[in-house]
C-alpha cells in the first residue's frame with residue numbers, strides 16, 4: 233500500500249502542471265460563457281423530434297418511497313417479496329438499474345429531486361444533515377422547485393405525503409418552509425417531518441408514540457399528533473385521487489411521497505401478515521397497493537397516454553434497522569453512506585404509448601434528472617442564473633432497447649458527485665467510482681444489535697461526515713462498478729493512471745464551479761416545534777375516513 237501511495241503522490245505531482253493549465257482553461261471557460269454554459273442543453277433537433285413523438289405538456293406524477301432499498305422489490309430481484317403493482321408498472325414501462333439519488337439521507341435527497349441541483353448547492357446540508365421538527369431552516373425560497381417551474385407552463389400542482397424540507401422558521405405555526413410556499417397549489421394530507429421510529433404504535437420499539445416527533449398536517453394545519461398509521465396511506469391516496477380527478481382536463485404535476493418504507497414499519501390491518509417477508513413486506517404491500525391505485529385512476533380517467541409516472545426511492549435501505557431496514561441487494565452499505573447501497577435506488581418510468589413496455593435501462597441516471605425532464609416536457613426554461621446537476625431523461629425514455637440489455641456500455645460517460653453534507657466523498661465517472669472518503673459500514677454484531685432481527689437502536693444515520701467513522705483514501709479507492717457493483721475489489725492506482733487523471737480533472741472542474749448554499753440543517757429552536765395543544769402536544773382533528 234505504501235508503495236502505491238508513493239507512486240500516486242509522484243504521479244499527482246507529475247500531472248500538477250497539466251492540471252494547473254486545466255484550472256486556467258476552466259476558469260477562462262467559466263468567465264467567458266458564464267455558469268449557464270454548464271447547463272444541459274437540448275438541441276433544436278431533439279426538440280422538434282420530441283414534438284412529433286410525445287404529447288405536449290403531459291401530466292407528471294412523481295411517486296417517492298422513503299428508504300426503499302435497491303434490492304427490495306420483486307422486479308429488482310428480492311427473493312421473497314411478493315410481486316405486485318410496482319413490478320407490473322416496471323413491466324409496462326422502463327426499469328432503471330443504475331438510478332442514483334443525489335444523497336443518502338431524506339432531506340438532501342428530496343431537495344435535490346425538487347430542484348434538480350445538488351443538495352450542497354441548495355444549502356440542504358450541515359448539522360444533523362436532515363431537518364428536525366425544531367429546525368428553523370428549510371428549502372430556501374429562492375430555489376425553483378419542479379412545481380414552480382411547471383406552474384409557469386400552466387400546470388396544476390399538488391403534493392401529498394412526506395415533505396421533510398423544513399416546517400417553521402420563527403413561530404410554531406408560521407409554516408414558512410411548508411410545500412404551499414414552494415409552488416404546490418394543492419397540499420393534502422402530509423407529514424412535514426417523517427414517519428420516525430418513535431412513532432411506532434405496535435409497541436415493538438416504543439411504549440407509545442412520541443408526539444413531538446409524530447405529527448400530521450392537512451396543508452399547513454396540524455391535524456393529528458401523534459399521527460395514526462392505519463389510515464395514513466389511504467388518506468394519501470384519497471387526496472391524490474381527488475387531485476387527479478379535479479385536474480384531469482389541465483396538465484398537472486402530482487408529488488406523492490409515501491411514509492413507507494421508513495421505520496417504523498406499519499401497515500393497515502388488512503395488509504398485516506400478508507407477506508412472507510414479515511413486517512417490512514406487509515408495509516411494502518400497502519405501498520404497492522397505493523401505487524397500483526394511482527395508475528388505475530389514470531386509466532379510468534383515460535389520461536394515461538398523457539401522463540408520465542416516475543416511481544423512485546429517496547435513497548438506499550437503512551441497514552442497521554436489521555430486518556426492518558430493507559435490502560440493498562448486492563450493493564455495499566446503505567442509508568447515510570456514499571457506498572452504492574446508500575445511493576442506488578429503484579427507479580421506474582411508466583407512460584403507456586410513449587415509454588415502450590418491458591424496457592430495462594442501464595443508463596447512469598440521477599434523481600436530479602426529473603427536474604430537467606419536467607422542464608423539457610412542459611417546454612419551459614429553468615432559471616438561467618444557477619447550475620443544474622441533472623439532465624433530461626426524455627431521450628432515454630424514448631429509447632426502445634431490447635428487453636434484454638445488451639453488453640454495450642452507455643454512450644457517454646456520465647459523472648456524478650456523491651456528497652456527505654458538504655464533503656465530496658466519491659466521484660462516479662462512467663463505469664468507475666473513486667472514493668476519496670468513505671464511511672464505516674454498520675458492520676456490527678448482529679446478535680447484539682438485532683436480536684430476532686429487531687433493531688435496538690437507530691445510530692448509524694447520526695454518523696457525522698467529519699467524524700471518526702470517515703476514512704480518507706489516498707489514492708482514492710477505485711472500483712469498476714460495471715464489473716464489481718458490490719464495491720469489493722479496489723483497483724490498483726498504478727494500473728489506472730488514465731482513469732484517475734480523468735476523475736481528478738472532473739473533480740477539479742466540479743470544485744471550481746461549486747458555491748455551497750448557506751447550510752440550512754444547522755439551526756433549530758424548541759420554540760418552533762410543532763405542538764397542537766401545549767404542553768401535551770396531542771390532538772386529533774381528523775375527520776372520519778373510510779379505509780379504501
Ligand SMILES: *[C@@H]1O[C@H](CO)[C@@H](O)[C@H](O)[C@H]1NC(C)=O
Pocket residue numbers: 412417418419451452
Ligand atoms: C394552504 O395553506 C396556506 C396557508 O394557510 C394557504 O395560503 C393556502 O391557500 C392553502 N391551500 C389550500 C389549497 O387550501
Ligand SMILES: *[C@@H]1O[C@H](CO)[C@@H](O)[C@H](O)[C@H]1NC(C)=O
Pocket residue numbers: 462463500501502774775776777778779
Ligand atoms: C381507519 O381504518 C379503519 C379500518 O382499517 C376504520 O375502521 C376506521 O374507521 C378508520 N379510521 C378513521 C379515522 O378514518
Ligand SMILES: [Ca+2]
Pocket residue numbers: 298299337338494546547
Ligand atoms: Ca429517506
